[in-house]
Amino acid sequence: MSGQHQADGTVANPVIPGFHPDPSVCRVGDDYYLVCSSFEYFPGIPVFHSRDLVNWTQLGNALDRPGQLRLPRTMPSSGGIYAPTLRHHDGRFWLIVTNVGDGGNLLFTATDPAGPWSDPLRLPGVPGIDPDLAWDEDGTCWCTVAGVSQVRLDPVTGETSEPHQVWSGTPGALAPEAPHLYRIGEYWYLLIAEGGTERGHSVAVARGSSPAGPFEPCPANPVLTHRGTSHPVQNTGHADLVQGPDGSWWLLLLGVRPGGGTPGWHVLGRETFLAPVSWVDGWPVVGEPSLELPAPPWPIRPAPAEPARDEFDQAELHPRWISVRERRAEHCTTKERSGWLTLNAAGSSLDEPDAVFTGRRQQHLSCRVRTLVDAAAGRGGLAVRLDEQHHYEIEAGDGQVRVLARIGPLRTEVAARPLPPGPAVLGVETAPAPRQGPRTGPDLLSFGVEEPDGTFTVLATLDGRYLSTEVAGGFTGRVVGMYAAAGTVHFDWFDYRPQPFA
């Protein structure tokens, strides 16, 4: 789980660790709901709930039906679902998002954020990515997108007005994107990200008396950036503003935690952080999204701890499980062998855009993962995936266990040994790499087999920098899970345990 209360009166950031970028949050009474981008994974758009902005529990995924989420195999990884916005208006939840790969901007609604969500309303008149929704006192819906442009939107029919530019961002800054529009007091505030989502990322704000502008930039822009600093949280940007239970203001934003030497490699993707906001002269002043954040001044209720082990004994998979582009019952089911997850390869390997892979976001820099696999009728095992060209795996099948690595154009078998017949416990353990100068990578991944007496026999230890975004590029983060490369592979359980971070 996330930002637990710590003994020293702080809470841990990121509040939603692991690949949870582009957070959008809305408050409904005492409840908070948050969604994130999900790119090529199905189901898409994880939906979280919190009562304290610190501890978040996943309710489900908004897009969990093929009719809501098409992710064609021709679409590259890190395509697909970009930057949703979640709002509550007129007793309903509204979710607007761009599917870069199929359909462009789409609008979904629900009465319960846990779902079911509606089928998509296509919005061909919304002129850009990172769409935002805001309603004015007359009930007019304003849809603002990267650029920063805006249309009036009829959220029932999808009709839009002609687009107009409302702000071009800070002079000289790159990529004004991730706009969010708020009515706070006498002003309309327009919050945006600038500088691109890497080390130059920042948050800027402007205000005006109308939702359509003109907007006056904050003299202190950027109101948040870590560019040019050695802060342990980098790439801070893409933020959404929300009022806390006591009326104070807070920012949910994305950031990364680079590890290792220079330039630093982040492996868990862009994560969701919390930062305090105060107001000076009608402008927001953003506090530090520090790793140990002074606890907000209200009760922090830790969410129930998630069980480390998933026994696959439920009819439906837990919403933490995500698959690549689609999840067909004939490829991934818990109904073929009771209490097991069965993956049928359909001739695809992890190098393919339709890999039969089901995993969960790696959320901790140090973790211990195990799975019990029966590969008697195929080949498959445990993989740490960034995309089709960047993944490490330990694979059972054909009487062997092998450690394989794919790094860009290179694919290699790193280790192999005979494997006795019958199910086997495969594992991977990640830990920070011991510092050996500036070229040290962020972590090491040790792949091995757990013996019947519980000892873990490591077959190979691999450098984690090649499964980092700085090497692979893209917008996601590591996902650790199970795959089938040939035939049918059964998994009895999957066990993920965070380890103390040295």
Ligand code: 6LW
């Ligand atoms: C998203 C853009 C961004 O659309 O990255 O961090 C893109 N900001 O706003 C994908 O996450």
